[in-house]
Amino acid sequence: MKFLLIEDNQELAHAVMNRMQLDGHVIDHAPNISDAVAFSDTGDYDLILLDIMLPDGDGRDFLTRHRAGEKDTPVIVLTARSQVSDRISMLDMGADDYVTKPFDHAELQARCRAVLRRKARTAQSVIRRGNVALDPVAGHIEVAGKTVTLRNREFRLLELLFNAPGQVFSKQKLVDRLFSYDDDVSENAVEVYIARLRKHLDPSNVSITTLRGFGYRLDHG
Incomplete structure (x- = not known):
């Protein structure tokens, strides 16, 4: 699978990329919204991992733009916000799942697998x-x-x-x-x-x- 990681924390980004690559995935990294838009507009991805607090804006703006373009690429939000209302709002905006920071990488991998399984079954099982x-x-x-x-x-x-x-x-x-x-x-x-x-x-x-x-x-x- 090919993933797009949108995350400005370089240490966290490298850790996530290393784990995903060990699973055999291809992953592009965008440290800000501007780069994320360029990646998503020119490439095809199976899954997007989206941080909310980015140096040039709010990740929710990217999510809104992404869904407005009628793209069905699943999005998992990486967020430090623990309020239930925040998580609900992101799901209502079109996120498929969320992981609260700090997170265990095994949990992130499991959530990625679950989201991809749901998409595959919705599209066509075989x-x-x-x-x-x-x-x-x-x-x-x-x-x-x-x-x-x-x-x-x-x-x-x-x-x-x-x-x-x-x-x-x-x-x-x-x-x-x-x-x-x-x-x-x-x-x-x-x-x-x-x-x-x-x-x-x-x-x-x-x-x-x-x-x-x-x-x-x-x-x-």
């Missing part, structure tokens, strides 16, 4: 293309009835393609979804993951088609 079934909750696929476990980025790449069959994804678009802005990777990395996925899909009637000069497309029988 995605089927041809004779391949992708389970976003369990994190594996079934190819012609046989369970196949993929590496984290392989799974996320296939999930992107599964959610938009027939749509062409450029290499740069896939790099943006699979890696953070700080990762030093080339578009060749996408070719490696595509090659691995093709091996996994070989027994199926699902294929990843290369359109030279344009990108990749998922096709199925």
